[in-house]
Amino acid sequence: MIRTEQSHAKYELARKYLAGGVASSLRASMKPVPIYVQSAEGARIRDVDGNEYIDYMLAYGPLILGHAHDELTTAIHQAMRKGYTYGLQHEGEIGLARLLTELLPCAEKVALSGSGTEAVMLALRLARAYTGKRKIVRFHGHYHGWSDSIFTSFPGAGLQGNDERAATSVLPGTSGQSAGSLEDVILLPWNDPIALESALRAYSGEIAALISEPVMCNSGCILPKPGYMELMQRLTKELGIVWILDEVITGFRLSIGGAHQRFGLDPDLVTIGKAMGGGIAISAVAGKATIMNLIDEGTVSHLGTLNGNCVSTAAAIATIGELVKDHGSAYTRMERLFTVLASGIRELLNKHGLPGLINQTGPVFHMMFTDEQEVTDFAAFNNRDGAKYTRFAEVMLSEGVLIRPNGLWYISTVHDDKDVQETLHAVDRSLAKLVD
Incomplete structure (x- = not known):
């Protein structure tokens, strides 16, 4: 006892x-x-x-x-001795971004942020700006952070199967959310290919993005059924919908290239965090340059006082360095x-x-x-x-x-x-x- x-x-x-x-x-x-x-x-x-x-x-x-961890602690300490954050640019930003583009199959460009919630917020913003559409498809039992625009009731088991209400009945995840914050969300059952294709085709002219975890980790560590993610990939490409894989949990945990490498998938954007920093707060959005370039052009603002600070980038580089040793x-x-x-x-x-x-x-x-x-x-x-x-x-x-x-x-x-x-x-x- x-x-x-x-x-x-x-x-x-x-x-x-x-x-x-x-x-x-x-x-x-x-x-x-x-x-x-x-x-x-x-x-x-x-x-x-x-x-x-x-x-x-x-x-x-x-x-x-x-x-x-000794090596990670040393890397953090060495970075801190040079200053904690600058509000200016430094080599660590370049080094980490380059590393991510080399290791993550879908990553052509990267944007750094501080938490998984922030990364998801940016990915959704990029998708809306890129497509000119508003609606977001997400799934029961998945968690994408606690921002008002995506945080639905969890676990929220009310709507299952091919239920017509799934496209319209979306409950907030907490009191205090804006009444209109989830108006653009279409909530569907996961691992249901019929419900997926039906909703995407019905609302394709309004859907900016589909966001999904590659494995439903928080709710049972459930794998996608054979062919389900491939269907998701094919439909989003066909219908002009940005496909976002939320790899905040699975990124650098299921493999060095995340779940999309392990399963051979090609999402438009991925969000990563958690394991990438080894315990230091950092996250990122990575994906196709055609979408990420919206930040370069100034079309999409990407803000954050501590984004890419020297301590967090040093932690991520050191963590990844340990994970890639001896071929992973x-x-x-x-x-x-x-x-x-x-x-x-x-x-x-x-x-x-x-x-x-x-x-x-x-x-x-x-x-x-x-x-x-x-x-x-x-x-x-x-x-x-x-x-x-x-x-x-x-x-x-x-x-x-x-x-x-x-x-x-x-x-x-x-x-x-x-x-x-x-x-x-x-x-x-x-x-x-x-x-x-």
């Missing part, structure tokens, strides 16, 4: 001064209390009560090299370890007689308690027992393993076989407690 007295005390103190008690609303969902960190290194994190955890949350995705062998290693871990958890679910499954895509997987034999769409994902998984995450914390309460697990380049075996023992004990 872990101690949480200090985290409880700090959380109560934070609530007096910090709105919501946490810096990002999602973090308040941790049970029994939002944990306060003392330090972290490698694959381990230590809290203020003296507990140590194997970390599979990894700051919600960015820490692909783990905590306090880190990806093979991460995928092998996660395959062992996922297989072991499946065996333990059977051992304890608990219905559940794991959807794995390379070095990321989603674990859920469900009676479904497979989860390949958002409707099936919403049949999971979310409350049981939240309880499982709380028990795992007491067993020394930090995981997200929603079921999504990440792995880093510094996790090892010992971490995996310790984790499987913790899963075994935790599932036994759930059965009891």
